[in-house]
Amino acid sequence: MSDKKSVDYSAFPDAQGHFGPFGGRFVSETLIGALDELQAMYSSLKDDPEFQAAFDYDLAHYVGRPSPLYLAERLTAEAGGARIWLKREDLNHTGAHKVNNTVGQALLAKHSGKRRVIAETGAGQHGVATATVAARLGLECAVYMGAEDVKRQSPNVYRMKLLGAEVIPVESGSKTLKDAMNEAMRDWVTNVDDTFYIIGTVAGPHPYPQLVRDFNSVIGREVRAQSLEEFGRLPDALVACVGGGSNAIGLFHPFLSDSDVKMYGVEAGGEGLASGHHAAPLNDGVPGVLHGNRTYLMEDDDGQIIETHSVSAGLDYPGVGPEHAWLKDIGRVDYVVADDQEALNAFRMLTRKEGILPALESSHAVAYALKLAAGMSPEQNIVVNLSGRGDKDIFTVAAIDGIEV
Amino acid sequence: MTQDNRIDRRFARLREEGRKALVTYLVAGDGGPENTVPLMHQLVTSGADLIELGVPFSDPMAEGPAIQRGHERALEHKTSLRKCLEMVREFRREDGQTPVILMGYANPIEKMGAEQFADAALEAGVDGALTVDLPAEEAGQLNGLLSERNLRNIFLLTPTTSDERIRAITGLASGFIYYVSLKGVTGAGNLDPEAVRTNLEHIRGFTELPLCVGFGIRDGASARAVSEAGDGAVVGSVLVSAIGEAADGTAARDAVAQLVGEIRGALDA
Known part of the structure; x- marks a missing residue:
């Protein structure tokens, strides 16, 4: 390390x-x-x-890039610490990174x-x-x-x-x-x-x-330039959700050599790590071989891949990209969890405070950023990858609320 | 390799007799774990020369629908790699001659630990392993461990394998080569015996190992067609389908006996 x-x-x-x-x-x-x-x-x-x-x-012309870097002022006020910026991948054509x-x-x-x-x-x-x-x-x-x-x-x-x-x-x-x-x-x-x-x-x-990774690294390259333009230096921390990990690596990769930039990959904690019902192989899995690569996996004692759980279908995967497995082991990126409830709370908060309906996947990153910001100073800057929009998730959230849409 | 093992002895004998090898595949635990060893004995009685015992895996990426379902049925009975090894040990109590190869995926072996697996395989009476998702570039460690124990490393070659790779793979392989006769997954159709012949002749320029042909062999005629240029035929999906359709262990053995008997007859005719 x-x-x-x-x-x-x-x-x-x-x-x-x-x-x-x-x-x-x-x-x-x-x-x-x-x-x-x-x-x-x-x-x-x-x-x-x-x-x-x-x-x-x-x-530029089909996806609509660059996507904006947006200062979420009311969300920042809510967390009461570092400034929270959202990388608006939700504004891309088709609504995600x-x-x-x-x-x-x-x-x-x-x-x-x-x-x-x-x-x-x-x-x-x-x-x-x-x-x-x-x-x-x-x-x-x-x-x-x-x-x-x-x-x-x-x-x-x-x-x-x-x-x-x-x-x-x-x-x-x-x-x-x-x-x-x-x-x-x-x-x-x-x-x-x-x-x-x-x-x-x-x-x-x-x-x-x-x-x-290479195709998604446009996210991090834009954030570099936008950070310098908006606040004159690189961000203090980057936060992104990790299922397979494509939006996270896209944000992180152009910053890996900048050792002052801290990085947090947020896995799906599901019903909590202790419950076993989650999709957090980097936090609670072991290295193994699946889908053509060696990486951290959710598996049983016989090496069979087990079913995962997350409120967000996009994070519901028992493996993770091998570069994340490596970045975890060398200590470059911290991999943390946000559980279903925290993600749902963040989904509602961002919607109500900023008028932005985030994907449930991205809501995991927002949930962790809220906690992280609270422990940092107001001069510091966190960039959260808002990897997708949440229109697709309104049925899931409505069902949890007991409402038929 | 200084010592021979059951696989080498079996191919030597077949060569002497001028016969083709019949390699048969079934998934361990499919049709109920108690039926696997009796099915293995049945395969031998009906004319199989080698047995490939499939180790069930939750994500058998290279298998077609028939064998996938075999893996799923076996996993309903929680058939672990450890149980597969116990089955081989039990089989060996009555059969000390027929070579048994474990065919499966890397993750259950990684979970057990490659060295522990190699020790346990030797101790159980396994003769070789074919780990489908360990191509030559990733197979080094396990290969070495198995070779040290005089176990054989079976590799796949395909119609798209480059000469450079054929050279590398035949350098690592032992026992025999499993030639995949067509593009696709196990159980696919459209076998072209003439293309198989051309490719096998090409591969013989690289290795003296026996060449067995699999994927797409469903009866005596197709087995005979592909094995003319090769040293044997591998039959899997039709057997696994028959086991899946059988009402019980006895019916499964009867179905397998009939299929293997017919193919054996065609190979020897």
Whole structure:
């Protein structure tokens, strides 16, 4: 931990996709050819000025970037400490940070000449973002979604169908996000000749954790510039929710070498860590192998992956991106939890105090920021990644309130 | 490798007899844990040369629907890696000859600890392991531990594996090579025997290990077609489906006996 200043974060992952002991490529030989092809294509394009220009253009004109950095004054007053700034990823087209990555991967898909894209989705945000870019590029699109999630998230299912995507309910395993990812991998290995797999988070086999991070790092780069403009220095702390961890790594990565910037990744505490009903592998899991990478996992004594719980479907995942696992172990980022109740309280508070309805995922970050701010001084600045808007969650919240919408 | 083991002896004998290997797969605990060892004996009686015992995992990413369901059924009976090893130990009480390979995923092994697993596998009478999600780049540690104990490391090769990788994988592999005959997951269709032949001939330029062909083999005719250019056929999904459909242990054994008997007959004809 003492030498964290000397770590060259840009050197990770290594050529085999490792972040220290985490990451890598734990897949059947049947998938290696497809991953090699993707990696070769990404390596040749990622520093290509033409590709970068196309990505930047889409972010500006299709996604609507840069997203604002907003000083939440009434929220700050409520916490009674450091100033709380919100990075407004909720204002992106489709309403979340997910589209940064799907726009980038869609450019890769287009470059590959494949006519079909597939995706896995939990709450449906990544599925919607994928169906959106597929519609724009005229690509066939199939989205795998756990049968349980299809029932719970019917508005997003319909959005995807309106966009022309086929939504395939997954009946295997626990019928949730992890099973949707298994099924998407099976589709990909079978149809690799004409299909591009757009993974939605910084997990999965190399090179996915790297490329999803790179596409989302626009968030942190903008926050750097906006912080200097708004308050003349870098933030004192960054806060983001962590399910798979794509919005968090997107915010954190451009700041990793700035050792004065503290970082907090907020996992879903569900009904509390002690209850066992949560989705906090970095706080209460162990290292293992799932979905093509080594990372912290929620598993039982036999090494079987267990079901997780969170009020927020987007955080309801038993693993986490391997770079987060590594950043935890080297002590660069603090991984903390906010439970269901704290997230719901933050959801209501932000809505009432600022007129911003946050996604339940992002509400976990807001909940922790409120606590963190209270212990800091009014001259200090916290940036919270408001990774998505909460319109999709009003049914969940209404149900908790006993109201039928 | 100085010592031979059951896998090597079995392939040597088959070669002498001019016969093809029939490798059969079932998921440990599928159809009820009490039926697994009797099913293994039935496979042997009906003509199987090697047994791949599938270790159930909650997320069997490389499997098609038939074998996925086998894993799910086995997990309903809480069939752990430890229990799989107990089953092999029990099988060995009556069968000291038939090679048994554990086929599964990395996480249950990581949970047990690679070294503990290697010790326990040797002690139980396992002859080799195929860990589906440990490709050559990630297999080093477990491979070394198994090799030190004279256990074999079975690897997959596919139609898309590059020459560079074939060289690396055959350098690590022992026992035999499992050639995946088509793109996709276990149980997929569309087998092309001519493409299989071409690829196997290519792979023989890299290794002298026996080559067994799997994925997409559902009956005697398809087994015979692919094994002509290879040293054996791997049959899994049809057996797992039959076990899933069987009303009880006796029916499962009868169904498996019929399928394996037919395939054995076609291979030997």
